[in-house]
Amino acid sequence: MDDALFSLTGSEDFTTRLSAVCGLVLRKDTRAAEAVARLGAVPPGHEDDHRLHAIWRWEWSQDRP
Numbered sequence: 014m015d016d017a018l019f020s021l022t023g024s025e026d027f028t029t030r031l032s033a034v035c036g037l038v039l040r041k042d043t044r045a046a047e048a049v050a051r052l053g054a055v056p057p058g059h060e061d062d063h064r065l066h067a068i069w070r071w072e073w074s075q076d077r078p
Contacts, residue, residue: 015042022051027059035064038071045071 019042021033034048042048049068059065 015040015044018042019044019048022048027053027056031059031062031064035067038068046075 015037018033018036018040021029022037024030024033030052034045034052037048038045049072052068055065
C-alpha cells in the first residue's frame, strides 16, 4: 500500500499528490519527507484543506524533538 501511495506522489494532479503525501505522513512512512518535497506549490483554494494541515503538523513535529 505504501509503495502505491509513494508512486502517486509523482502524479500531475495536485489533489492526487496531496492525498498520497498525507497518507504517507499519517502512516509515518520513512519516505514522508521526500513525498512532502514532491508536493510542490499549493494552488489557490487548497489552503484550508485538512490534508495540508496534517502535513504541516507533521513538518512542525519534525523540527522539534
